Amino acid sequence: MLHGVRRAPVPVYLLETSHPVRGGRGRELRPGRLESAVDDLYRELILDAYKNPRNRGRLEEPDASYEDENPLCGDVIRMDLEIRNGVIEAAKFSGHGCAISQASADLILERVKGQPVEVVLSLSREDVFEELGVESLTVSRVKCAMLPLKVLKAAAYGMQPSLKPG
Amino acid sequence: MTASLGRPVAAHLDTTTVREDFPILRRLAHGHRLVYLDSAATSQKPRQVLDALRSYYENSNANVHRGVYLLAEEATELYEAARVRVARFIGASSAEEVIFTRNATEAINLVAYTWGQETIGSGDTIAVSALEHHSNFVPWQVLAANRSAQVDVVDLTSEGTLDLDCLDRMLMEKRVRLVAIAGISNVMGTINPLSDIVDLAHGHGAMVLVDAAQMAPHMTMDVRRLDADFVAFTGHKMLAPMGIGVLWAREQLLQSMPPFLFGGEMIRRVTERETTWNDLPWKFEAGTPNVEGAIGLASAIDYLEQIGMKQIRAHEKALVAYALHRLADIPGASILGPRDPALRGGVIAFTVGDIHPHDLASILDRRHGVCIRAGHHCAQPLHERLGLSASARASFYLYNDFEDVDVLCDAIQTAKAVMG
Numbered sequence: 331m332l333h334g335v336r337r338a339p340v341p342v343y344l345l346e347t348s349h350p351v352r353g354g355r356g357r358e359l360r361p362g363r364l365e366s367a368v369d370d371l372y373r374e375l376i377l378d379a380y381k382n383p384r385n386r387g388r389l390e391e392p393d394a395s396y397e398d399e400n401p402l403c404g405d406v407i408r409m410d411l412e413i414r415n416g417v418i419e420a421a422k423f424s425g426h427g428c429a430i431s432q433a434s435a436d437l438i439l440e441r442v443k444g445q446p447v448e449v450v451l452s453l454s455r456e457d458v459f460e461e462l463g464v465e466s467l468t469v470s471r472v473k474c475a476m477l478p479l480k481v482l483k484a485a486a487y488g489m490q491p492s493l494k495p496g
Numbered sequence: 497m498t499a500s501l502g503r504p505v506a507a508h509l510d511t512t513t514v515r516e517d518f519p520i521l522r523r524l525a526h527g528h529r530l531v532y533l534d535s536a537a538t539s540q541k542p543r544q545v546l547d548a549l550r551s552y553y554e555n556s557n558a559n560v561h562r563g564v565y566l567l568a569e570e571a572t573e574l575y576e577a578a579r580v581r582v583a584r585f586i587g588a589s590s591a592e593e594v595i596f597t598r599n600a601t602e603a604i605n606l607v608a609y610t611w612g613q614e615t616i617g618s619g620d621t622i623a624v625s626a627l628e629h630h631s632n633f634v635p636w637q638v639l640a641a642n643r644s645a646q647v648d649v650v651d652l653t654s655e656g657t658l659d660l661d662c663l664d665r666m667l668m669e670k671r672v673r674l675v676a677i678a679g680i681s682n683v684m685g686t687i688n689p690l691s692d693i694v695d696l697a698h699g700h701g702a703m704v705l706v707d708a709a710q711m712a713p714h715m716t717m718d719v720r721r722l723d724a725d726f727v728a729f730t731g732h733k734m735l736a737p738m739g740i741g742v743l744w745a746r747e748q749l750l751q752s753m754p755p756f757l758f759g760g761e762m763i764r765r766v767t768e769r770e771t772t773w774n775d776l777p778w779k780f781e782a783g784t785p786n787v788e789g790a791i792g793l794a795s796a797i798d799y800l801e802q803i804g805m806k807q808i809r810a811h812e813k814a815l816v817a818y819a820l821h822r823l824a825d826i827p828g829a830s831i832l833g834p835r836d837p838a839l840r841g842g843v844i845a846f847t848v849g850d851i852h853p854h855d856l857a858s859i860l861d862r863r864h865g866v867c868i869r870a871g872h873h874c875a876q877p878l879h880e881r882l883g884l885s886a887s888a889r890a891s892f893y894l895y896n897d898f899e900d901v902d903v904l905c906d907a908i909q910t911a912k913a914v915m916g
């Protein structure tokens with residue numbers, strides 16, 4: 331059933347506009363709507379995880395590993411997992427990229443270490459945001475933040491062929 | 497904080513007046529004065545161009561080349577007058593030599609799909625430079641694969657300029673049919689020695705396609721003096737709207753090429769059995785064209801010429817010289833490409849220590865309202881050669897001033913403090 335035309339939010343953030351710009355669902359797009367979400371991006375938590383990662387490195391004999399890149403910016407993340415009785419015993423990430431992708435990799439591994447593999451498969455974008463301590467990210471930076479989880483999931487799927495997507 | 501003491505004043509054009517023509521420059525970014533340093537990606541648009549678009553839709557909108565009523569005649573006249581305007585701007589012999597496309601990428605693909613498919617054969621070589629944007633690289637790679645031909649990449653010198661000896665050798669040793677080369681690199685800023693390249697190529701019977709996407713907006717370009725065979729550029733980098741581009745080639749060459757896309761507008765006569773093609777330039781313009789874009793481009797050219805292409809080039813050269821000088825004072829900042837401002841357009845790509853360009857760009861934006869590009873700038877093969885996965889890029893245009901350079905440098909210092 332159609333409930334009228336769904337309109338995408340108008341991506342306009344004019345500061346000196348004389349008429350207010352209306353977005354989806356009649357929401358007024360105020361100047362700074364994008365700005366509040368990103369002010370706190372380069373804060374302690376992310377910078378600390380980036381500068382002093384706890385989970386950077388490679389495992390000698392991983393039970394699962396996967397590597398992927400973000401073709402837009404060339405960020406590369408590799409994840410190595412050691413799994414015993416379905417539990418992630420050890421995990422390391424390697425690669426290179428911006429602070430957001432590297433911090434995201436470190437923080438997400440911190441979260442899943444010692445957890446059953448299934449936990450990885452249930453993680454969502456919101457979990458990544460939670461680990462990074464942000465409410466949201468702009469479109470381009472979401473890709474940076476999500477790359478590590480994508481790689482981690484691929485590594486975990488590799489361990490459990492029955493769970494492979496498609 | 498700002499080194500205003502040594503800041504030069506704009507001598508070649510009045511940036512204060514120019515800036516007033518660009519409404520977007522009045523907005524703030526994260527509470528700061530907007531410092532737009534990404535004109536190599538797309539330029540901002542002056543009020544004059546925006547007014548021309550509005551006036552077209554408010555007064556003359558109709559489909560072109562179809563109706564006999566007043567509006568249709570007006571729209572057609574405006575569209576064809578825009579073509580004449582472009583032809584004069586680039587020094588074409590006639591308006592028939594100006595083909596409107598969607599952008600530079602489509603103009604290059606047009607050549608690959610028409611001239612290329614007919615001309616390039618097994619064992620032929622297409623020479624491209626190591627500086628090329630993907631849009632002057634991938635179409636040739638695909639064409640070569642389809643025709644059992646090959647693409648060879650002309651090396652760069654350590655200075656970041658084109659290695660003409662390498663091109664010469666290639667022309668000598670291989671059956672090179674086409675040299676596809678950017679007028680100005682969108683990464684290194686290098687201004688390529690086009691007349692030398694054209695002479696070399698023609699001397700060996702090869703054609704030359706110039707990707708002028710970064711050149712047409714920033715310096716005087718005379719296609720007849722240039723003597724290349726194809727020239728492609730894109731409106732949105734030169735104050736016009738997105739979605740309008742240009743292919744130029746000599747009339748005789750265009751006549752000999754088969755059409756690109758098929759449908760309305762490009763036909764002379766369609767019967768159930770066969771179709772004959774329309775005259776130039778419409779043979780290459782299937783379907784309803786971007787009339788608004790063409791009108792916007794003509795208006796943009798009026799604006800640019802009113803300021804003066806020589807003045808714009810001189811202004812950007814001064815900005816780049818100042819920026820190179822100021823960036824050299826920032827420990828850890830490393831600049832890609834030639835050091836001599838005379839050899840480069842208004843583009844500076846750089847890295848700062850091991851700060852990832854994305855982090856740099858985000859911090860510049862958030863803390864200082866500075867818009868720069870971060871990534872491989874659609875030139876992955878070049879970044880691979882340089883051993884980089886990404887770089888940061890600041891690019892200038894007529895509305896940038898020396899203060900913008902100072903803000904850029906202050907912002908880089910902030911990023912270093914945050915990431916350090």
Ligand SMILES: Cc1ncc(COP(=O)(O)O)c(C=O)c1O
Pocket residue numbers: 536537599600601602629631632678680681682707709710730732874
């Ligand atoms: C050197 C060069 N060539 C081609 C292009 C492609 O322009 P467009 O995307 O408008 O086709 C660009 C712009 O990104 C460029 O910088």
